[in-house]
Amino acid sequence: MPLSEYEQRVLEQMERQLTSDDPRLANTLQSTGHRTVGRWVLAGSGFVVGMLVLVAGAAGSRLWLGVIGFLLMFAACVFAFAAPRATGPTGVVNAKGGVTPRAGAAAKKSGGGLLRKFEQRWDRRRDQDGH
CATH class of the missing domain: 4.10.910 (30s ribosomal protein s13; domain 2)
Known part of the structure; x- marks a missing residue:
């Protein structure tokens, strides 16, 4: 309707x-939050290799090899479900179609810490509210 x-x-x-x-x-x-097929194939391949290394470690009674296999499987899952990094311009698309830089982008590039970023956000919110 x-x-x-x-x-x-x-x-x-x-x-x-x-x-x-x-x-x-x-x-x-x-x-759009879609992931490419190549990302899924790479993550699936990493998971399968990790599983094979884990089984080989268990079959050979090598604990360290099993741990490495588990870590490979875990890393593949994280890679599969983590948000892909942005490759385009960082910022927010405004109403005219242009890109407005994010407020925290300069702090990230200058090596500003997490606490500095929180302080900047706090200051911006106070300024917007008129306090």
């Missing part, structure tokens, strides 16, 4: 409000 004109206008207004209030969240919701 298609949306009425009123519902479409309200939905567009909500989208604009979300983009202006929290552009980072809006960018996250708009991004």
Whole structure:
């Protein structure tokens, strides 16, 4: 059932409000989170190799080899389900289609710590609220 004109206008207004209030969240919701087939094949291959190393370690009574196999399997699972890194420009796509740099990007490049990033976020929120 298609949306009425009123519902479409309200939905567009909500989208604009979300983009202006929290552009980072809006960018996250708009991004596609699909993983490529190559990523799944690589992760599956790593898991199978880890399983073979684990079985070989158990069959040969070599604990260290079994541990390495388990770690390979674990790393393959983490690789499969972890979010792929962004290769494009880092930032938030604004309403005009341009990229606005993220607020914490300069702190990351300058080697700012986690505490500094939290302080910057806190200061930004206080400034936005008018306190």
